[in-house]
Amino acid sequence: MAKILTNGNSAIGEAAIRAGCQCYFGYPITPQNELTEYMATHLSRRKGCSFVQAESEVAAINMVYGASLVGARAMTSSSSPGISLKQEGISYLAACELPAVIVNMSRGGPGLGSISASQSDYFQATRGGGHGDYRCIVLAPSSGQELADLTHRAFDLADRYLIPVIVLGDAMLGQMMEPVEFNYEAPDELSIRGNALRGAKGRPSRIIKTFTSNPAELEEINWSLFRRYQLIIKEETAYETYLVEDAKLIVVAFGIAARIAKGAIKNARADGLKVGMLRPISLWPFPSEKVKDLAKRTKHFLVFEMNMGQMIEDVQLALEGKGEVSFYGRPGGVIPNPSEVYRVISRLYYQKGLKTRK
Amino acid sequence: MRKVYTRPRLLKKVPFHYCPGCGHSIIHRLMTELIDEMHLEDRIIGIPPPGCSVFAYHYFDVDMAESAHGRGAAVATGIKRAFPEAIVFTYQGDGDLAAIGTAETIHAANRGERITAIFINNAVYGMTGGQMAPTTLSQQVTTTTPYGRDTGIEGYPIKMSEIVALVKGAVYIERTAVNSPANIRKTKKAIRKGFQAQIDNLGFSLIEILSPCPTNWRMNPLESWQWIDNEMIKEFPLGVIKDITGKTDAD
Numbered sequence: 001m002a003k004i005l006t007n008g009n010s011a012i013g014e015a016a017i018r019a020g021c022q023c024y025f026g027y028p029i030t031p032q033n034e035l036t037e038y039m040a041t042h043l044s045r046r047k048g049c050s051f052v053q054a055e056s057e058v059a060a061i062n063m064v065y066g067a068s069l070v071g072a073r074a075m076t077s078s079s080s081p082g083i084s085l086k087q088e089g090i091s092y093l094a095a096c097e098l099p100a101v102i103v104n105m106s107r108g109g110p111g112l113g114s115i116s117a118s119q120s121d122y123f124q125a126t127r128g129g130g131h132g133d134y135r136c137i138v139l140a141p142s143s144g145q146e147l148a149d150l151t152h153r154a155f156d157l158a159d160r161y162l163i164p165v166i167v168l169g170d171a172m173l174g175q176m177m178e179p180v181e182f183n184y185e186a187p188d189e190l191s192i193r194g195n196a197l198r199g200a201k202g203r204p205s206r207i208i209k210t211f212t213s214n215p216a217e218l219e220e221i222n223w224s225l226f227r228r229y230q231l232i233i234k235e236e237t238a239y240e241t242y243l244v245e246d247a248k249l250i251v252v253a254f255g256i257a258a259r260i261a262k263g264a265i266k267n268a269r270a271d272g273l274k275v276g277m278l279r280p281i282s283l284w285p286f287p288s289e290k291v292k293d294l295a296k297r298t299k300h301f302l303v304f305e306m307n308m309g310q311m312i313e314d315v316q317l318a319l320e321g322k323g324e325v326s327f328y329g330r331p332g333g334v335i336p337n338p339s340e341v342y343r344v345i346s347r348l349y350y351q352k353g354l355k356t357r358k
Numbered sequence: 359m360r361k362v363y364t365r366p367r368l369l370k371k372v373p374f375h376y377c378p379g380c381g382h383s384i385i386h387r388l389m390t391e392l393i394d395e396m397h398l399e400d401r402i403i404g405i406p407p408p409g410c411s412v413f414a415y416h417y418f419d420v421d422m423a424e425s426a427h428g429r430g431a432a433v434a435t436g437i438k439r440a441f442p443e444a445i446v447f448t449y450q451g452d453g454d455l456a457a458i459g460t461a462e463t464i465h466a467a468n469r470g471e472r473i474t475a476i477f478i479n480n481a482v483y484g485m486t487g488g489q490m491a492p493t494t495l496s497q498q499v500t501t502t503t504p505y506g507r508d509t510g511i512e513g514y515p516i517k518m519s520e521i522v523a524l525v526k527g528a529v530y531i532e533r534t535a536v537n538s539p540a541n542i543r544k545t546k547k548a549i550r551k552g553f554q555a556q557i558d559n560l561g562f563s564l565i566e567i568l569s570p571c572p573t574n575w576r577m578n579p580l581e582s583w584q585w586i587d588n589e590m591i592k593e594f595p596l597g598v599i600k601d602i603t604g605k606t607d608a609d
């Protein structure tokens with residue numbers, strides 16, 4: 001199939017439709033409106049599909065919950081402040097073991113913040129986000145193509161593990177025009193998840209609930225979620241490495257920051273600095289084992305994020321002190337360019353004495 | 359001997375956790391009878407959000423799913439949009455529907471969602487121990503209005519059914535009570551009409567039911583029935599508030 005030049009938000013919409021998304025519920029917020037508008041144009045008229053512009057983010061995520069209850073592939077999208085509002089619903093989805101896809105094209109914060117690209121929702125996304133002991137799978141694309149591919153994967157993962165999956169992009173990825181190839185055709189028939197709540201026809205009635213007055217019962221539910229999370233960590237950790245084989249310094253960055261870092265690393269390599277990169281694609285589960293593995297040969301890590309340092313905690317936890325971690329971050333929606341990151345890389349490289357004579 | 363009454367087939371054989379004199383048990387009975395009579399059991403889905411009746415799923419022998427507090431109408435919207443063949447009802451208290459879920463209720467009604475909201479108005483937050491509800495009467499003593507509800511400070515009892523009636527997508531709204539055999543019969547008839555409006559694909563229906571809460575009203579069951587007649591109905595008059603279904607009782 002030919003490549004299409006499209007903005008990132010629309011790429012997510014098209015990928016979702018091709019993944020068999022039946023219902024989209026959303027609320028306007030910049031910088032992700034193109035996605036909501038894409039679904040209004042392209043999903044709403046599809047046979048059996050539904051688009052609702054909800055009265056609030058809270059309502060939108062609860063509509064997703066309703067659609068997921070009856071076995072439909074459902075999604076919502078928003079940007080940072082709106083994602084905060086959705087956390088109640090995400091917690092219920094996690095508790096009820098219901099699949100859903102939630103897209104966060106994040107922007108600067110805290111508060112209303114800015115509408116520019118930021119990565120400051122890393123903690124919120126990877127630590128559950130709402131109340132209670134739960135996790136969401138978090139996928140971090142770094143290009144238009146990956147927005148499409150990971151959106152498709154998000155629906156599959158959500159169904160496979162009965163878990164909410166967050167696609168964590170940012171304002172820049174959402175707005176940027178890039179060529180994208182869609183590798184799937186939309187299914188002819190929408191599939192209904194097995195065991196969904198569709199009326200007690202030919203089977204006993206069923207209950208889907210989270211509340212219990214018995215703490216021991218809830219403890220078992222938490223254990224059961226935890227066991228599934230262990231399986232997800234084992235099976236679904238995803239990352240990309242770039243020029244790490246001989247690297248003396250490894251940059252760890254995700255999403256659009258990794259894209260920027262790659263440019264900086266190319267320049268560094270051209271100047272003879274042995275720099276590589278680890279790009280976590282799944283932020284939860286975080287590729288801790290890979291970090292540990294890289295630390296067997298490389299002792300210096302530079303974490304680069306468009307925030308004040310959030311993923312750095314996962315890198316430090318993974319290293320358990322077996323590597324030296326530096327940090328460079330730009331918060332608030334400021335987008336650094338590759339030459340700025342290159343300056344940081346080269347300064348660190350020389351400071352740490354990694355440049356040896358040939 | 360002729361059998362004139364039996365336990366509804368769709369009411370599970372478990373003891374109610376509700377307090378003596380509570381209206382929920384009566385309404386559960388009416389609804390399970392109706393679901394059976396209208397042959398809806400294999401496609402009905404009930405949504406009980408938090409409140410005493412969050413446990414309604416222990417009693418209704420039909421598919422049920424809990425929603426977050428106040429979000430019933432949004433959850434029901436998602437269900438109905440994804441699965442239009444379902445008959446969907448929410449079973450919400452006054453705090454749920456008329457305070458924290460006001461926005462969800464009004465906008466689901468405005469979209470004309472084909473859902474039926476069963477709205478239990480007992481003028482207090484029951485499950486949490488009798489705090490002021492949006493429907494608490496003026497001067498009514500609750501645990502958070504210990505000196506009586508002062509409308510100048512705490513606002514007025516909200517007439518949610520009348521508010522929702524202003525919304526175009528709402529097609530059937532009636533207020534009833536379960537404090538006498540006659541009112542109980544009228545309540546069942548009202549819920550039937552609410553379900554029928556949904557079956558006929560007409561729009562949003564809402565049945566508000568004034569329901570006794572003797573425990574939190576600090577009354578015995580008989581006094582609570584009388585209090586509905588003497589106090590609540592003055593603020594919340596019974597009857598059909600809106601009916602644009604085009605149907606008469608004869609239909």
